[in-house]
Every structure is written in structure tokens, then in C-alpha cells.
Amino acid sequence: xxxxxxxxxxxxLPLTIWLxxxxxxxxLYGLRLSLFNARINNIENPTFIGLQNYIxxxxxxxxxxxxxxxxxxxxxxxxIQMVLGILISWLFQRDFPGKGLATxxxxxxxxxxxxxxxxxxxxxxxxxxxxxxxxxxxxxxxxALLGMAWVNPTIIGADTINRMPFVFINMYSAMQGVxxxxxxxxxxxxxxxxxxxxxVTIPTISAIFGITFLEKLxxxxxxxxxxFAMTAGGPGTFTQSVSIFIYRRAFQRSDxxxxxxxxxxxxxxxxxxxxxxxxxxxxxxx
Numbered sequence: 576x577x578x579x580x581x582x583x584x585x586x587x588l589p590l591t592i593w594l595x596x597x598x599x600x601x602x603l604y605g606l607r608l609s610l611f612n613a614r615i616n617n618i619e620n621p622t623f624i625g626l627q628n629y630i631x632x633x634x635x636x637x638x639x640x641x642x643x644x645x646x647x648x649x650x651x652x653x654x655i656q657m658v659l660g661i662l663i664s665w666l667f668q669r670d671f672p673g674k675g676l677a678t679x680x681x682x683x684x685x686x687x688x689x690x691x692x693x694x695x696x697x698x699x700x701x702x703x704x705x706x707x708x709x710x711x712x713x714x715x716x717x718x719a720l721l722g723m724a725w726v727n728p729t730i731i732g733a734d735t736i737n738r739m740p741f742v743f744i745n746m747y748s749a750m751q752g753v754x755x756x757x758x759x760x761x762x763x764x765x766x767x768x769x770x771x772x773x774x775v776t777i778p779t780i781s782a783i784f785g786i787t788f789l790e791k792l793x794x795x796x797x798x799x800x801x802x803f804a805m806t807a808g809g810p811g812t813f814t815q816s817v818s819i820f821i822y823r824r825a826f827q828r829s830d831x832x833x834x835x836x837x838x839x840x841x842x843x844x845x846x847x848x849x850x851x852x853x854x855x856x857x858x859x860x861x
Contacts, residue, residue, distance in 0.1 A: 609835035618831065628836035637812060638837060641820040642844075648727075648816065649795035652734050657788055659735065660742025665772050668750055685740035693804025696733040697721070700805075723810055730814060734801055738794065745787045749780035782855070789852045793845060817841055 609628055611621035632638055663681065667674065684692065699707040700721055715725055753776050761771045777784060799818035802808060808815035808823065815823075821841070825834035 605835045606839060608832055609839055611832050613830075613832040613835075615829035615831075621832065624832070628832045629840065632833060632836050632840060637815075638817075638820060640812065641815050641817045644815060645796050645798070645817045648731070648798065649792050652731055652738075652795040653788065653792045655731065656735055656739040656742050656791060659739050660746050660787075661772075661777070664743050664747035664750055665776070667747055681743055682740045684736050685738070685744075687737065689737055689798075689800035690804045692733060692737045693801040696729070696801075697805045700729055721806060723813055726806060726810070726814055730802060730805060733805065734795065734798065737801065738791070742787055742791060745783060746780070749783040750776055753779045786852065786855050789848060789855075793848060793852070796845070797841075 608621070610623060610625055612624045612627075613621035667678065687695075699705050702708055702721070721729060757775050757779065758771055761775050766774065797818055798816055799822070802814055802816055802819055803822070806814045808819040817837070821834050821837045824830045824837060
């Protein structure tokens, strides 16, 4: 018994070393750095300032604007993608010619890295050479779809194409498990297809629905790669998400202490929904 325990500990040793080296140590170092005035010119010997970085952070209007933009973006994107994902997965519950090809086409954007997706959209919506910007100019009245008037809808559209398949595959899989007896009983009671979706299907898959909704909300709130590739937070700070704010603080202003403080403040803000997501996921596994 003791020998099995030693073998078990030895098997866990590589993972433990990896977690300490690449997760725990950077977290503790970042937490320490958030208490110092750490810049590129004094990074080897930073000045201890206690909680001043956190005090300055929460009195910084730019950080507040970034949080607000991220929250609005997350709510809008999550709502659009959940609605589209549910409706499309509902339509795909029945067989039709070309269903396999259509499913493949819907899922394809999910395997494209967000940064690559952002780069493609930046070229497609470029006001000088972008074909989509030119084609939509009749509706929008401009080819500057990455300008202040149209940049937010453009980013939301790009993120929806990239991440909606995640909602689709979760909802489609969940709907496959809805008992046919319930749907048949609703049909006998006179319910139409849409009524069965609202009153039978969605309540039955509510657990998967809730987990997908929360995970999608967190993903959208923390968005970085897509925005960085498309606008880098511009024009100015108009599309600056909280992740872009942290990046700019660290790598453009070299204010590492403030960047670490912002990272840990963000972690605390997201702690409650993250713990809830973990709890719901583990509860579902049991």
C-alpha cells in the first residue's frame, strides 16, 4: 500500500513541478510586483509602494472605461451568440440535404486562432483595399468600417463568426439528449415547433445552457487577440478592452507594477463567476 502511494506521488511529481514553475511562481511574482513601482528602468530594484498601484488603478478613468467597454461587449456578444447558437442548433435537429457540409462550414471558424481571424478581418474591412468594406459601403455609407462609427459592430460581427460555433456545438449536443417523449407529448398538447423549443427543449438543457452562457460571457469579457489584431484598442482607446489596457500598461508604458495590479484586480472581479462555473461543471460531472 505504501509502495502504491509512493508511485502515485512520483507520477504527480512532473505535473507539480510544471505547475510550480509555470503557474504558481509567476502568480506570486506578479502579486509581489503589484506592490512595487516597477518600471523598465528599475525592474531589478523596484521601489516598494504598498497598495498605491491599486489605489491609482481604481481612480484611473481609463481603467474604468476599459472595464465598462469589456462588460458591454461581453453582454452584447454573449446575447447574440447564444441566440444564434440555439436557433441554428435547433434547426439542425432535423435532417436535410447537405447537413454535414453545412455543419462543417459552421464549425470551421472555431478552429481559426482569434489573432488570425482578427488579421483576416482587418484586411477584409480595410477602407482602402478591403472587399467587404467596399461591398457594404452601399449600406453603411462609408468604407471606414474600422473607424469610430462602425468599429464596435465590426468587432462584434467578427467575434460572433469566430466564437458562435462554440455555442452551436454545445447546444446541438445538448439538444440531442432531449427525450423524444417530452417533445411528442408537447406536440399532442398542440405546441408548435417554437413553443416546444422555449417550453421543453431549453428548460431540459438548462444546465448546459447556463454553463455555456457563463463561459461565453467570461471569454468575451477577457477578449484580447481579436481586438489586438483588428484595432489594437483604437481608434485611441475607443475599443480598449481591459486586457488591452493591461497589455498597454505593461508593454507600451512599461508600468509593470500597475499592469500586475490590474491583472489581480481583474482576477478578483472574475473570481465569483469563475468559481460558480467550476462548481456547476463539477456538479454536472457528478
